[in-house]
Amino acid sequence: MKYSTFSTYHPIINFTYFVAVLLFSMIFMHPVFQAISLVCAFVYSILLNGKRAVLFNCAYMLPLMVVMAILNPTFNHQGVTILFYLNNGNPITLESILYGIAMACMFITVIIWFSCYNAVMSSDKFIYLFGKIIPAWSLILSMSLRFVPRYRDQIKIISNAQKCIGRDISQGNLLQRARNGLTILSIMTTWALENAIETADSMKSRGYGLPNRTSFSIYRFDRRDQKVFISMLLLIVIVIFGAATGENSIRYFPSIKWSEMTSSSVMIYISYSLLCFIPVILHIAEEWKWNYIESRN
Numbered sequence: 346m347k348y349s350t351f352s353t354y355h356p357i358i359n360f361t362y363f364v365a366v367l368l369f370s371m372i373f374m375h376p377v378f379q380a381i382s383l384v385c386a387f388v389y390s391i392l393l394n395g396k397r398a399v400l401f402n403c404a405y406m407l408p409l410m411v412v413m414a415i416l417n418p419t420f421n422h423q424g425v426t427i428l429f430y431l432n433n434g435n436p437i438t439l440e441s442i443l444y445g446i447a448m449a450c451m452f453i454t455v456i457i458w459f460s461c462y463n464a465v466m467s468s469d470k471f472i473y474l475f476g477k478i479i480p481a482w483s484l485i486l487s488m489s490l491r492f493v494p495r496y497r498d499q500i501k502i503i504s505n506a507q508k509c510i511g512r513d514i515s516q517g518n519l520l521q522r523a524r525n526g527l528t529i530l531s532i533m534t535t536w537a538l539e540n541a542i543e544t545a546d547s548m549k550s551r552g553y554g555l556p557n558r559t560s561f562s563i564y565r566f567d568r569r570d571q572k573v574f575i576s577m578l579l580l581i582v583i584v585i586f587g588a589a590t591g592e593n594s595i596r597y598f599p600s601i602k603w604s605e606m607t608s609s610s611v612m613i614y615i616s617y618s619l620l621c622f623i624p625v626i627l628h629i630a631e632e633w634k635w636n637y638i639e640s641r642n
Contacts, residue, residue, distance in 0.1 A: 349393055349465065350631040351624035355570040356470035358577065363462045365581050366621055370454045373588070375595045375603060377614055379450045385621035386457040392628060393464045406457065410449040417445025423598045444597040461624075473564060496537065503532050573627070580620040587613035 352359065370382045390398040419431070424440025431437065507513050507529055514526045587593045592610045595603040604610065619626070 349624065350628040352465045354573060354627075355564055355566050356466070356474050357566070358570055358574050359465050359470065360474055361574070362577060362623060363458065363466065365577075367455060367458050367462070369584060369617070370451060370458060373593045374447050374451065374597070375593050376447065378593055378617060379447060379454065381614070381618050382621055383450055383454045383457075385618070385625070386454050386461065388622075389461050389624050390457050392625060393461055398460075401460070402457065406453045410453045413449035413452060414442070414446045417448060418442045421445070425599050440597050440599070440601055443601065447597070465624075470564075496533070499536060500529065500533050503529050503536075507532075573623070577620065577623060580616045580623075583613060583616040584620060587616075 351362075366382065366386075369378070370386075373379070373382075387402055390402065394401075418437050418441040419435075421441045421444065422435050422438060424438030424444075426439035427436045428439055428442075429437055504513055507525060508516065511517075512525045512528060514522050514529065516522070517525065584593070587610070590609070591604055592607075592613050595601070
């Protein structure tokens, strides 16, 4: 992961931001809101992961979006604007096509936002926020998110070690490959159980979950965090106000209908854009600040 200014802010800001953008991306089906959220998620994922994000988004997400958009009208035949009929007599409607595009856009946007969340919200931040409220669940969730990449790396190590002695899943006939795969799985299971026991003993010795237990934290909610948090909450309130007044809603069936664009809706669009672009804006501002300081020296 590349350096991100937003990841240096307080965990409550990171968590609140991702909860807001994920919920809004799943709830608002309006094309303007979906376009804003998708573009912002795409840009921020590139800022975090660089070329890997470009490859992931272009090679996997965009084709998946196209496939989902094409499949929906073949199964969903609602809508009053019939474009043509299939060989089996089912109609293809404009409303079903647009709804399929909206659903595909929403699905892809949420996946990209989750990839950004995993890059910014580490297990330490999650435990810091919820360790005292729900200690057991926070530990389970953080361990689950942390162990997925660890297990993937460990199984590569085991596979490479077995390959050196001719016992990899790519060596031998079909029966030998199956046996080699079971051996690797057995070694991996043993390692996972031993690691779980060691983790449990370590957490118990540190008094995790006890009512009077104190914990070390490197996070401080300073003035910089206060300014960003207040600004973010203000933008969230404006977007929620737009949802309450119907500015964020759209109807796809039986016919497409949404509210006309007004000065109020434009203000809500701008607020939602600023909300989604907060990490990028903060990163650009930080880069500009450092470049200005270096130019003065």
